[in-house]
Amino acid sequence: xxxxxxxxxxxxxxxxxxxxxxxxxxxxxxxxxxxxxxxxxxxxxxxxxxxxxxxxxxxxxxxxxxxxxxxxxxxxxxxxxxxxxxxxxxxxxxxxxxxxxxxxxxxxx
Amino acid sequence: xxxxxxxxxxxxxxxxxxxxxxxxxxxxxxxxxxxxxxxxxxxxxxxxxxxxxxxxxxxxxxxxxxxxxxxxxxxxxxxxxxxxxxxxxxxxxxxxxxxxxxxxxxxxxxxxxxxxxxx
Numbered sequence: 001x002x003x004x005x006x007x008x009x010x011x012x013x014x015x016x017x018x019x020x021x022x023x024x025x026x027x028x029x030x031x032x033x034x035x036x037x038x039x040x041x042x043x044x045x046x047x048x049x050x051x052x053x054x055x056x057x058x059x060x061x062x063x064x065x066x067x068x069x070x071x072x073x074x075x076x077x078x079x080x081x082x083x084x085x086x087x088x089x090x091x092x093x094x095x096x097x098x099x100x101x102x103x104x105x106x107x108x109x
Numbered sequence: 110x111x112x113x114x115x116x117x118x119x120x121x122x123x124x125x126x127x128x129x130x131x132x133x134x135x136x137x138x139x140x141x142x143x144x145x146x147x148x149x150x151x152x153x154x155x156x157x158x159x160x161x162x163x164x165x166x167x168x169x170x171x172x173x174x175x176x177x178x179x180x181x182x183x184x185x186x187x188x189x190x191x192x193x194x195x196x197x198x199x200x201x202x203x204x205x206x207x208x209x210x211x212x213x214x215x216x217x218x219x220x221x222x223x224x225x226x227x228x
Binding site: 032034036042043044045046049050055087089091095096097098099100101102103 | 215220
């Protein structure tokens with residue numbers, strides 16, 4: 001049911017900067033986007049809320065941005081323990097549901 | 110520190126009803142600032158929102174589940190529950206509970222519990 005589109009995979013080497021995109025339509029343009037990190041065997045963790053805000057405890061290596069119907073998560077200074085799955089999410093006004101992107105599997109080479 | 114913990118059966122037969130409970134500690138479900146959610150992830154697939162319930166007891170569900178969802182709060186306000194009926198193999202997933210808000214998103218999650226639908 002993903003109405004948010006993410007690339008299925010992304011990769012980078014330690015220290016690099018990678019970016020993961022998330023595109024939507026309709027109310028996505030005006031609503032907040034959230035980014036979640038799911039590391040192997042752990043519960044999802046919110047990395048970004050209100051499109052570009054970081055919860056306390058999330059390193060400033062993680063940043064979010066949004067313009068129109070596109071959003072992105074950038075990770076700088078890539079580390080091996082950043083390997084995992086990353087999901088964008090938003091509230092969809094027309095469907096009255098929370099929607100998630102299909103997820104992006106990040107590999108640190 | 111807010112903590113959530115799911116409990117329920119790991120194996121359910123097709124056509125039966127799944128019942129899961131989420132025990133909340135470190136917060137009260139009575140807080141009107143948040144909603145309490147169920148989210149699942151089928152093997153090899155992404156996250157799917159099941160529904161939210163508010164302290165008032167009003168709940169909202171994903172229409173894609175075709176009315177099979179019931180959510181409730183217990184009177185002690187320390188746990189909330191999910192019932193999903195008419196199960197099929199497609200309902201096999203890790204089911205997670207979470208605390209959410211439109212401001213912060215799904216801020217706290219349980220570890221998740223694997224539910225397999227099989228005869």
